[in-house]
Amino acid sequence: MSAPVVQISHLHFGPASKPVLDNINLELEAGHFLGIVGPNGAGKSTLLNILAGLTQPSGGHIDLFGKCLTRFSRHALLKQIGFLNQLHDHEPRLPMRVRDVVAMGLSNYTMPWQFGDHDGALMSALQLVDMQNLAEADFRMLSGGQRQRTRLARALVRQPRLLLLDEPSAALDSVRQEKLFQLLRRLCDETGMSVIMVEHDIAAISSHVDSVACLNGQIHHHAMKGEDIPEDIWRAMYGDHIHIMAHDAGCIGCGPSDVHKPHDHGHVS
Amino acid sequence: MIDLLTQFWVSAVMREALIPALLIALVTASMSVMVMAHRLSFLTVGVSHASLAGLGFAVTLALPLLPTATIFAVLIALLLALMPKKKGISEDAGTGMLFAGSMALGIVLISNAASSEVDLFGLLFGNILTISSAELNWLYLLSALILLALFLAARAWWSIAFDAVTADASGLPVSSLKLLLYGMVGLTVILCVKLAGIVLTAGLMILPAACAWIWGRSLFSLWLLSVIFSLAGTLLGLIWSYAYEWPSGATVVLTLCLFFMISWCSNWLKCKLV
Numbered sequence: 001m002s003a004p005v006v007q008i009s010h011l012h013f014g015p016a017s018k019p020v021l022d023n024i025n026l027e028l029e030a031g032h033f034l035g036i037v038g039p040n041g042a043g044k045s046t047l048l049n050i051l052a053g054l055t056q057p058s059g060g061h062i063d064l065f066g067k068c069l070t071r072f073s074r075h076a077l078l079k080q081i082g083f084l085n086q087l088h089d090h091e092p093r094l095p096m097r098v099r100d101v102v103a104m105g106l107s108n109y110t111m112p113w114q115f116g117d118h119d120g121a122l123m124s125a126l127q128l129v130d131m132q133n134l135a136e137a138d139f140r141m142l143s144g145g146q147r148q149r150t151r152l153a154r155a156l157v158r159q160p161r162l163l164l165l166d167e168p169s170a171a172l173d174s175v176r177q178e179k180l181f182q183l184l185r186r187l188c189d190e191t192g193m194s195v196i197m198v199e200h201d202i203a204a205i206s207s208h209v210d211s212v213a214c215l216n217g218q219i220h221h222h223a224m225k226g227e228d229i230p231e232d233i234w235r236a237m238y239g240d241h242i243h244i245m246a247h248d249a250g251c252i253g254c255g256p257s258d259v260h261k262p263h264d265h266g267h268v269s
Numbered sequence: 270m271i272d273l274l275t276q277f278w279v280s281a282v283m284r285e286a287l288i289p290a291l292l293i294a295l296v297t298a299s300m301s302v303m304v305m306a307h308r309l310s311f312l313t314v315g316v317s318h319a320s321l322a323g324l325g326f327a328v329t330l331a332l333p334l335l336p337t338a339t340i341f342a343v344l345i346a347l348l349l350a351l352m353p354k355k356k357g358i359s360e361d362a363g364t365g366m367l368f369a370g371s372m373a374l375g376i377v378l379i380s381n382a383a384s385s386e387v388d389l390f391g392l393l394f395g396n397i398l399t400i401s402s403a404e405l406n407w408l409y410l411l412s413a414l415i416l417l418a419l420f421l422a423a424r425a426w427w428s429i430a431f432d433a434v435t436a437d438a439s440g441l442p443v444s445s446l447k448l449l450l451y452g453m454v455g456l457t458v459i460l461c462v463k464l465a466g467i468v469l470t471a472g473l474m475i476l477p478a479a480c481a482w483i484w485g486r487s488l489f490s491l492w493l494l495s496v497i498f499s500l501a502g503t504l505l506g507l508i509w510s511y512a513y514e515w516p517s518g519a520t521v522v523l524t525l526c527l528f529f530m531i532s533w534c535s536n537w538l539k540c541k542l543v
């Protein structure tokens with residue numbers, strides 16, 4: 001049996017008196033699609049940054065592909081990992097084509113003596129996100145959603161074994177969101193790539209992921225496919241002043257206490 | 270016109286100045302797009318003015334002018350690269366302080382220097398026509414270093430300019446590459462001093478890319494247009510300076526300013542009409 005793609009044991013980050021992440025334990029097999037939900041400031045992005053090797057944990061142990069994370073060189077780690085960080089501004093004045101932006105994800109992009117033909121990898125990545133017709137387009141002229149899909153293609157262009165996504169559906173409309181989650185599900189099933197995705201909308205991801213980890217400093221609950229997330233978990237994460245919503249399938253979700261709009265939340269179907 | 274060009278070409282002084290001037294134009298234009306992409310225009314102003322202190326030390330201690338100024342400019346640029354992170358001072362404030370302090374130090378040192386041979390006007394406003402063979406060798410060395418750095422790091426610098434956070438996540442050593450960029454800006458500033466002087470160097474470092482930015486539609490076209498504007502501006506500027514006996518550095522910068530105004534107005538008209 002092959003080693004887990006990710007094995008996190010007793011991970012700790014931040015000062016002992018007020019840890020950002022405390023005693024995190026997770027295990028991910030090849031092809032597993034994990035969603036992480038939690039309130040703002042819960043440590044979700046920090047966890048992804050630690051896995052991407054951008055932030056050093058204060059304690060604990062992480063194995064990636066059966067090898068301790070600290071034993072990976074930066075270059076070796078990046079060959080295996082694709083990372084899409086939270087949406088942020090890029091330099092808006094640079095006349096970059098879509099293909100230039102995607103090419104930045106290639107490990108040999110920065111080496112001038114390795115100007116080899118990247119077209120195959122670039123076009124495959126763009127095709128995955130349905131952007132192949134916009135390869136020559138000016139990135140500055142794209143909509144927010146098209147830019148986000150381009151950034152996703154950049155994360156996918158190296159065909160990573162582990163994909164880390166921090167709110168990838170930000171700026172996408174609901175149809176594109178659904179297409180994105182379907183694509184990630186397909187990549188997990190067909191290529192064995194594992195995905196860890198931070199998202200806020202559990203209703204949107206619940207039918208695609210294999211499991212959902214509820215994170216707020218600690219992992220309060222790790223719900224496997226078909227499992228409900230108990231009401232007390234939502235309260236532990238978001239506080240008591242929330243409106244808990246149940247729907248006909250017996251699932252539980254939450255929203256602000258002054259909003260009574262029913263949602264299909266909380267069930268990993 | 271033909272007579273003027275013939276006279277320009279047969280003039281030994283002009284012919285000797287032409288190759289180094291065009292080399293400076295080529296290297297500066299290539300770095301100019303990086304300066305614009307990384308929003309380092311004020312840094313070039315600061316480093317060029319701060320290099321007066323380096324020249325002051327050279328004059329006071331009877332050291333070679335350009336090498337001493339080069340070391341000083343690179344140190345100032347690296348200090349500015351490190352300062353914001355270490356001291357919590359914003360980059361523009363740090364640049365402003367070093368700019369004023371170093372320039373004041375340079376003025377005091379030069380005014381106290383016993384030597385009356387210092388060509389202060391040449392230092393401040395440049396004079397490519399008086400370039401010596403030692404200075405020429407120094408320019409060749411600096412040009413080779415800057416072009417090599419551009420060849421090796423240009424793509425990485427573009428990536429960082431576009432999205433530093435993702436560049437970091439993609440494994441680029443962003444801090445080291447930024448230090449290298451700042452160091453190369455320091456070298457380029459010194460390269461320009463002989464042509465445009467301390468006061469006008471920023472014009473050579475900013476204007477070619479500013480013109481290119483109006484027309485460029487890809488990274489390659491930005492670089493190419495910047496080089497074309499810079500070479501054309503330098504050549505035309507030298508010809509005009511010869512024809513009207515104007516200072517060469519100032520005429521080159523004025524020509525580049527003219528290119529920018531024509532580009533900007535043409536683009537404005539194009540936007541209005543289309």
